[in-house]
Amino acid sequence: MAGKKTDYFEALYQVAKVVNSSLDPKKVLGQIVTSVSQALGAKACAIRLLDPRRKELIMGAAHGLSQGYLRKGKVLVEKSGLDKDALHGGAVCLMDAQNDPAFQYGARAKSEGIRSICVLPLKAGRKAIGVIRVYSDKKREWTDQEVRFLEAAANLSAIALDNARLHRALKTDYNLLVAHEYRLDDN
Numbered sequence: 001m002a003g004k005k006t007d008y009f010e011a012l013y014q015v016a017k018v019v020n021s022s023l024d025p026k027k028v029l030g031q032i033v034t035s036v037s038q039a040l041g042a043k044a045c046a047i048r049l050l051d052p053r054r055k056e057l058i059m060g061a062a063h064g065l066s067q068g069y070l071r072k073g074k075v076l077v078e079k080s081g082l083d084k085d086a087l088h089g090g091a092v093c094l095m096d097a098q099n100d101p102a103f104q105y106g107a108r109a110k111s112e113g114i115r116s117i118c119v120l121p122l123k124a125g126r127k128a129i130g131v132i133r134v135y136s137d138k139k140r141e142w143t144d145q146e147v148r149f150l151e152a153a154a155n156l157s158a159i160a161l162d163n164a165r166l167h168r169a170l171k172t173d174y175n176l177l178v179a180h181e182y183r184l185d186d187n
Contacts, residue, residue: 008149011039015153019160028160029061036134036153037063040146043114043137047122047157048075049130050087057083057131064135069112072105080104086119087128091150093118093142097135116140120150122158132157 018031029047037045044064048057057075077084081102086092097103097117098110109117116136121128132154 006039006041008039008145011035012149012152012156014039015156019156019163023163025161026061029157030063032153032157032160033061033063033132036132036150039149040134042134044135046133046135047130048083048133049122049161050077050128060130066112069108072108075104082117082119083131086121086131089121091118091120091142091147093147095139095141113137116142118142118147118150120147120154122154122161124158124162129158129161 015032015035018028018035021031022028033045033047036042042064044062046062046065047060049060050056051058055077057077057080059070062070075083077087082092082094082097082100082104085102092102094100094103094117095115097114098106100106103109103117109115112135114135115138117133119131119133122130122132132150134150
């Protein structure tokens with residue numbers, strides 16, 4: 001990031017506060033993509049989640065992308081080398097997404113004004129559950145410090161999703177238990 005130096009500790013603190021603020025995944029992910037985009041001085045940020053069949057990445061939250069770009073089409077893991085590599089490894093950063101065959105929608109990136117992209121997996125334990133993507137409107141070499149910040153943000157995003165899933169499961173179990181006890185009291 002050119003210009004002012006980013007305080008990644010403060011930015012990470014803000015992301016952690018967001019994760020701890022709510023069990024609503026849409027709200028939390030929306031705040032995370034905004035915080036990450038602002039911390040990195042990036043054009044945009046998005047979180048995409050793997051569908052249950054692990055074939056498609058579904059939009060979870062986005063900041064800074066137009067509705068037209070968001071509706072560009074399905075992001076299929078098999079056709080997106082960038083996401084496929086990130087899901088099986090770690091950070092994958094492209095200097096020129098518009099012309100890189102690893103990026104599924106290069107022409108759409110050009111019309112959206114996207115030049116560089118960095119993608120990292122969201123992991124729940126050892127299992128990838130999605131990706132976080134950061135978009136730059138300029139050719140950009142992503143620094144080690146930026147990638148480490150993104151790794152931490154991706155991990156916190158996965159924790160937020162797992163917390164929401166566990167909360168829903170506990171709530172369902174509790175409701176079933178209460179309903180069962182209510183039926184027992186009627187007998």
